[in-house]
Amino acid sequence: MSLNARKTSWNPSHPKFYFPVILVAFLCALPLLPQKSFYQDLIVMIFFWGTLAAAWNLVGGFAGQISLGHTAFFGIGAYTSTLLWLNFGISPWLGMLAGAGLAILVAVGIGAPCFRLKSHFFALATIAFAEVLHLLASYWRGLTQGGVGLLISFKPAIGNFMFRSKIPYAYVALGLMLLIILVSYIIRNSRFGFYLVSLREDQDAAESLGVKTSRCKLIALIISVFFTAVSGTFYAQYLLFIDPATVFSLPLSIELALLSIIGGLGTVIGPILGAFVLIPLDVLLRGWLGGISAGLNFIVYGVALVVAVMYFPRGIAGWLRARYEPFIMALPGSKQPVASEGAVAPAPVPSGATDPGREWTGSPLFRVESLNKHFGGLAAVRDVSFDIKKGEILGLIGPNGAGKTTIFNLITGFLAPDSGRVEFKGEEISGLRPPHKVCIKYIGRTFQLVKPFSNMTVLENVMVGAFSRVRSAGAARKEATRVLDFIGLLKYRDSLASSLTIADRKRLELGKALATKPELLLLDEVVAGLNPRETEEIIKIIKGVSGQGITLFIIEHVMKAIMTLSHRIIVLHHGEKIAEGTPEAISRDRRVIEAYLGEEYLA
Amino acid sequence: MSTTVIQLIINGLLLGGIYALISIGLTLIFGVVEIINFAHGEFLMLSMYGSYWLFQLYGVDPYVSLLMVIPTFFLIGWAVQRIIIQPIIDAPPLNQIFATVGVSLVLQNVALFLWKADYRTVRTAYSGLSLKTAGLMISFPRLVAFFLALALIAGLLTFLKRTYTGKAIRAIAQERRAAMLMGIDINRMYKVAFGIGIACVGAAGAMLIPIYYTFPTVGGLFVLIAFVVVILGGYNSLIGALVGGLIIGVVEAFSGFFLSPHLKEAVYFVIFILILLFRPTGLFGRG
Numbered sequence: 001m002s003l004n005a006r007k008t009s010w011n012p013s014h015p016k017f018y019f020p021v022i023l024v025a026f027l028c029a030l031p032l033l034p035q036k037s038f039y040q041d042l043i044v045m046i047f048f049w050g051t052l053a054a055a056w057n058l059v060g061g062f063a064g065q066i067s068l069g070h071t072a073f074f075g076i077g078a079y080t081s082t083l084l085w086l087n088f089g090i091s092p093w094l095g096m097l098a099g100a101g102l103a104i105l106v107a108v109g110i111g112a113p114c115f116r117l118k119s120h121f122f123a124l125a126t127i128a129f130a131e132v133l134h135l136l137a138s139y140w141r142g143l144t145q146g147g148v149g150l151l152i153s154f155k156p157a158i159g160n161f162m163f164r165s166k167i168p169y170a171y172v173a174l175g176l177m178l179l180i181i182l183v184s185y186i187i188r189n190s191r192f193g194f195y196l197v198s199l200r201e202d203q204d205a206a207e208s209l210g211v212k213t214s215r216c217k218l219i220a221l222i223i224s225v226f227f228t229a230v231s232g233t234f235y236a237q238y239l240l241f242i243d244p245a246t247v248f249s250l251p252l253s254i255e256l257a258l259l260s261i262i263g264g265l266g267t268v269i270g271p272i273l274g275a276f277v278l279i280p281l282d283v284l285l286r287g288w289l290g291g292i293s294a295g296l297n298f299i300v301y302g303v304a305l306v307v308a309v310m311y312f313p314r315g316i317a318g319w320l321r322a323r324y325e326p327f328i329m330a331l332p333g334s335k336q337p338v339a340s341e342g343a344v345a346p347a348p349v350p351s352g353a354t355d356p357g358r359e360w361t362g363s364p365l366f367r368v369e370s371l372n373k374h375f376g377g378l379a380a381v382r383d384v385s386f387d388i389k390k391g392e393i394l395g396l397i398g399p400n401g402a403g404k405t406t407i408f409n410l411i412t413g414f415l416a417p418d419s420g421r422v423e424f425k426g427e428e429i430s431g432l433r434p435p436h437k438v439c440i441k442y443i444g445r446t447f448q449l450v451k452p453f454s455n456m457t458v459l460e461n462v463m464v465g466a467f468s469r470v471r472s473a474g475a476a477r478k479e480a481t482r483v484l485d486f487i488g489l490l491k492y493r494d495s496l497a498s499s500l501t502i503a504d505r506k507r508l509e510l511g512k513a514l515a516t517k518p519e520l521l522l523l524d525e526v527v528a529g530l531n532p533r534e535t536e537e538i539i540k541i542i543k544g545v546s547g548q549g550i551t552l553f554i555i556e557h558v559m560k561a562i563m564t565l566s567h568r569i570i571v572l573h574h575g576e577k578i579a580e581g582t583p584e585a586i587s588r589d590r591r592v593i594e595a596y597l598g599e600e601y602l603a
Numbered sequence: 604m605s606t607t608v609i610q611l612i613i614n615g616l617l618l619g620g621i622y623a624l625i626s627i628g629l630t631l632i633f634g635v636v637e638i639i640n641f642a643h644g645e646f647l648m649l650s651m652y653g654s655y656w657l658f659q660l661y662g663v664d665p666y667v668s669l670l671m672v673i674p675t676f677f678l679i680g681w682a683v684q685r686i687i688i689q690p691i692i693d694a695p696p697l698n699q700i701f702a703t704v705g706v707s708l709v710l711q712n713v714a715l716f717l718w719k720a721d722y723r724t725v726r727t728a729y730s731g732l733s734l735k736t737a738g739l740m741i742s743f744p745r746l747v748a749f750f751l752a753l754a755l756i757a758g759l760l761t762f763l764k765r766t767y768t769g770k771a772i773r774a775i776a777q778e779r780r781a782a783m784l785m786g787i788d789i790n791r792m793y794k795v796a797f798g799i800g801i802a803c804v805g806a807a808g809a810m811l812i813p814i815y816y817t818f819p820t821v822g823g824l825f826v827l828i829a830f831v832v833v834i835l836g837g838y839n840s841l842i843g844a845l846v847g848g849l850i851i852g853v854v855e856a857f858s859g860f861f862l863s864p865h866l867k868e869a870v871y872f873v874i875f876i877l878i879l880l881f882r883p884t885g886l887f888g889r890g
Contacts (some may be wrong), residue, residue, distance in 0.1 A: 295715030302708030
């Protein structure tokens, strides 16, 4: 999913700009075209479902949280405005906002805690929660008249949100649809959009780059719920009848997701395309096959769903993407110079190599005192204390299972320590969580098993890191380009991260963390799995990073790498620090040899 | 303890046995193949119809039909795994969810198309029979269903523990890659697991038709209960599915009696949400 990392300057005579305008103009004219009420109704339904699907897409597509309970918010919107109108005569326009407000409250209160759950479970929880609301609406007769439903008497007037003709309804629905398209478009090209996609791709990696994942999901949910609830009110005012079975219906939730999937999940235009294709198809099938026998149209529908999900996961938008560019370029006005990228500032040449083996002098930057972590009966980290001086490269070695990555996780907010004190630049940060807070404080990390954002380009991956320090996409792009140049991945800037080799992925991992401008950078086995030439190259880069003044804390098993890089090394064994000193001293330490290095290392 | 309470407990347990059988199929599929089969209820519906028609057309007693239903549904599960699930085994969860949702939609509407929406049930000579003892009434079909379900579950657990295939399946559920490295044919085992899962739910259907009605959307009711049971028991624990099924059966019996019959559904959804939020591994699940 391209996030439009390239920018072009505003130029109204280029088809890139005027074609979408033409499309919007066409949409505005559409409601006026048909004469027959049947087609007018179809248009209203397309705009209505398009809005709903685009709203769902913010949560399900962009953020990757598969909600199958959105009907809950639809129903809240529909019932709130209707009950306010029937009982108190409050205009449905106001009731619409009240319904949206209530739906948002419910979403934040109940929906948000469910974000902790993994995909399948989140989907189940949303189904359950929508069902509870369905049951409430069905059986709380005093409030909702129960299964009988609510009927709104027809009193057409603008203030009553009721019209004689279908055309005003179509324009209201169109207005909502254009609004959500605009909102989706703005989000997609903004920092928020990058953050949503990154947390969808890999939540832990996103957190480590400063993305406030919970907050982002919540904001996406709130915007989505707003439009869903408003659509619920629209539905009530259009049909003038609602009942629990229709507005709190699981098939409705599924339909929303279906439109987005078939249209193109996580794209701005996908849900709209899905509505334009599937709604007429549904009406046609119903008329054509439903007449023959009940259920036949759904059989075709269901088969289409299975086939689409199996063979066309990118949906219509995915198919269209490759054809859109050439189409635009074939239109008049396309042969114009398009603004080029601003010049990229050359990457600073890394200053002199580090001088390992000699004790580093400098003020202490980072201190750990008596850090402890138990998993049940297992002491993973036992009373570990050390400090790191500013500008130093500290190595951490030890057998597998010694607790090295656990220490990283304890420091960077992925695990909570049982006890102990962690201090950074004089400030206590013991147990600081969640991980994005640690990143914000200028401590960065990489992961042992690299976590690239597979469906984003290399440049976009690094931009996610850059966004932790800048707000605008332009500034993030510039900074990301500079970092890519420094680590030697500039030539891959527009390739998808999933297409990189393991060596380049390791570099990308480093680049993402570097873009967050850390003062202390934790590297977890960056060299693992690289061949000798790749190892040399990445060691050069790491030396360059240190040359920029960044303090490094490195876990490594490859002795050549860690011995040449580190000023000092600490050795961990069974969760305890068993040795500390220069690489030279460590390589001769009896305990370290027995625990880890082996006799051959002495030779 | 008053007779009413004991009666409720017994009713609950008897029904719970069947819930356990349905849920064990779901747990097996989820634990091994790692997908949530949203169409699980529709297979139940199909087997209920299957037993119904076997009885109507050929006079085959539902419990006897088990002999045919179990192997047939095993093959159906095998086929579904091969044709639909296998190609998308590595796809994102969203795609997998919607594949089974699509299957569910198709099956429901095929049933609607073929057999219409009428409610159907099977009335055998013993349908209305019940044992009366100590002031309690125990419905005979439910009792038979309970013991058959337990027998099948016991058989399944033994199979998993004693046979190579069973151990292979358990290995995959615990650590997929290591199992592959040990030479286990993953795709074949997935088909077996899915087949067994559907066979379980098929058996449950044959046992349910003398007790319940079937109609095209009956699956929806039971599958939601099955989800609650699976989550309550622990999504990767078969014992959990058994215990969870019995517990939910009893909870349903009590809430149906003391609260309104409508609200009993609300009770298990609330349980469901609470477990997901506070103890997602359920009673017996491993983290």
